Amino acid sequence: MREPIKVLRGTFGRISLISVRRDFVTHAHREAHIIIWLGGAPGEMTVGGRRACVGPDTAIAINPLEPHSHAFPPAGEPGLFLVFYLDDDWLRARRPGGAFAFDGPHLPLGAEQRATAVRISQLLEGGEDPADLSAYEIERFADSLCRPSKAAQGAATWDGRARDFRIRKAIAMMKDAVGARPSFDDVARSVGMSRPHFFAVFKSQTKLTPNIYLNTLRIEESVRLLQSGEPLTFIAHHVGFTQQSNFSRFFRDHVGVTPTAYRSASQHRQ
Known part of the structure; x- marks a missing residue:
């Protein structure tokens, strides 16, 4: 499987160019993120429980901490995608009231926007930083992609701060024990809830299962450590894996590429 990945970083967040065939x-x-299909197999996505189809004139928009998956056919060439991961502070600063939400996964993509996406991808595929694209131009492009409907403007997406103090406590415990893979039975008991009640309340508060x-x-911590240059064996153990191969499979299933490919991409910066 061909797994090239390049990353470009800026004040807006980061852009990843990724070619994948395996399912996510x-x-x-x-972060909120936007997926632009450039070629190959587009696959089929599920975003927040809704089927989403990417195409030449349709990007996929995903809100922060919105669950999603991506399935590909068993045969065929890999799909090539340009993905914008949008920094929360940058995004909120550009929206009235400091809040932002996409109202659905399908985002219209104009001909000029697609041409800009192709231009960025070609420069990255060539092993270059797109120096001829100024930071202003890239931010302007990212900003043009963030067009919520009037119904979604001002809507607050969940940012990790649960209303229920028991769920906040559970999240804090999970963060402190990210490498220990805490027992959810123990977490539920620690916050005074049964396991079924804990799972139900957690999902109602966060839209995600525990x-x-x-x-x-675990993925966030893995990315942080990969960018800092820590050995893969250390990272695997730190986030709860006894075997590096199991960690690599876990990372690939969530990010789309191996940890080694992601680390290599960290050298491509704006």
């Missing part, structure tokens, strides 16, 4: 399991990211939320924390 249901997962979530703390398992998916914990895996989100």
Whole structure:
């Protein structure tokens, strides 16, 4: 499987160019992100329980911590995608009231926007930083993609701060024990809830199951450590894996590429 990935970072967040064939399991990211299909197999996505189809004139928009997955056919060439991960502070600063939400996964993509996306991808595929695209131009492009409907403007998406103090306590415990893979039975007892009640309240508060939320924390910590240059064996153990191969499979299923490929991409910066 061909797995090139390039990353471009800026004040807006980061852009990833990724070519994948394997399925993504249901997962979530703390950042809002936008997926632009450039070629190959587009696959089929599920975003927040809704089927979503990417195409030449349609990007996929995903709100912060919104669960999503991506399935690909068993044969065929990999799909090539340009993905914008949008920094929360940057995004909120550009919206009235400091809040933002996409009202659905399908985002119209104009001809000029697609041409800009192709231009960025070609420069990244060539191993170059797109120096001829100024930071202003890239931010302007990212900003043009964030067009919520009037119904969604001002709507607050969940940002990880649960209303129920028991769920806040449980999340804090999960963050502190991200590498220990805490027992959810123990977490539920610690916050004074039965396991079924804990799972129900957690999902009602966060829109995620405890398992998916914990895996989100593990991926975030893995990315941080990969960018800092820590050895893969250390990272695997730190986020709860006894075997590096199991960690690599887990990372690939959530990010789309191996940890080694992601680390290599960290050298591509704006």
